[in-house]
Amino acid sequence: MLDRKFVLENAELVKRNCADRGADADVARFVALEQERRARQGDVERLNREANEVSKGIGKAKDDAEREAKKAAGRQLREAVTAAEQELSRLTAESDTLLRRIPNLTHPEAPVGPGDTANREVAKGRTPVRTFSFKPADHVTVAERLGMLDLEGGAKVAGHGFYFLKNDAVLLELALQQFAINLLIGEGFTPTITPDLARNEILEGIGFIPRGPETQIYSVDGTDLSLVATAEITLGGLLSGEVLDADTLPVKICGISHCYRTEAGAHGRATRGLYRVHQFTKVEMFAFTLPDKSDEMLDYLRGLECRIFDELGVPYRVVDTASGDLGGPAYRKFDLEAWMPGRGEAGEWGEVTSTSNCTDYQARRLNIRYRIKNEKGTHFVHTLNGTAVAISRALVAILENYQNADGSVTVPEVLRKWVGKDKLTTC
């Protein structure tokens, strides 16, 4: 969320930003409530001070009569405090709800527009889009031919959107994890395997809404836990409530988790196969930085995502995500879209990874701060996240780009040492 005072003092800027982002947050109402809240806060503080003074006098009272009189005065003041506090907390809760719905500010260079049509292509990957001498099949056909994917089995056990990876697909998944994790360890990331569930409070801090009709999140009945939609949630939550020494920044962590998404309302849109599923494995990058280093870190994370897909030999493009498509927490976001030759009539770009600079938006909710040695006070860190590999979509891209006329699939060079073969075939 944004800083309360900042919104109050920059209401017009914030309103314009909401409009650019297609967010329906009620900034005007927030400003009115916040002003009221501050006035009530003043009341509470004044009454508290008076009541404290009276209470202190009671211990030193000369006689019973004086003591009883002061007690009565104190009681009256405390009642007034309670009433004022109730009003204050009502106002705080209401303004807080509004504040949390206000999206982050937007990077001045991010394209402004309503949705993904306004996204701006900013780069292409090293691998050129391949020309096929045959009509490329989609990944479902490729995978099923090779006995790597059982969608019906997944549907029988858990419903549409679930699947079994089998045989060489299992080797590919593990190889992709190994490849990504080893690359990131080499870059100084601390590798982790994170919980697949998290407290709703953490999800909300990251910017997810665990319950309600629009939710993308599976929640566990009778608990305050939800299945995570990405390890961004657990990695960001890991340092919640902490004050870090500035000289330990940046902190770079990566994590493997399973990701669970209800995909509510997504039916009919690219639902075939592994592209949009309820569960997949992901290797995620996360960074905590000083505020003036986060732009640089975003470039770095984007560079790593490019390097991963360059090394995998998958053609892709990088898009600078438009304001209307940024969601709540991101200040700027870049997506990598891989070329998927089996999609649509003659192939389409499909999002495979994404990296965001969330500035202090998540840190403020999660209360993650830093301290500079010998300086008074603390400040919020900036948080960034980026996908190293989302296995299901990486599989789509690899299977479709590396397929051969005979139905086999060539294993990307960098994965061979973990897959243990150069080519995936039926035999």
Place this chain on the structure above:
RNA sequence: GGAGAGGUGGCUGAGUGGUCUAAAGCGCGGGUUUGCUAAACCCGUGACCGGGUAACUGGUCCGCAGGUUCGAAUCCUGUCCUCUCCGCCA
């Protein structure tokens, strides 16, 4: 799952209803002494929300949320977490 113990500043740790405005030590910063370093000694040293150009100043905070009371770190309830023992278990 059962029984018990505990959660206090950056860290260790005292504090069982009002001099807590949280002891003391460590750490950190500054100073004195000093050829340099060290030691010794002295002084200072939390966060958050407000007000003020500033010096300064009001309020809140002892895991978290409630409650009792004029007054709570302290008493009560709930909750989260940690540790010990027992049970169960991959």
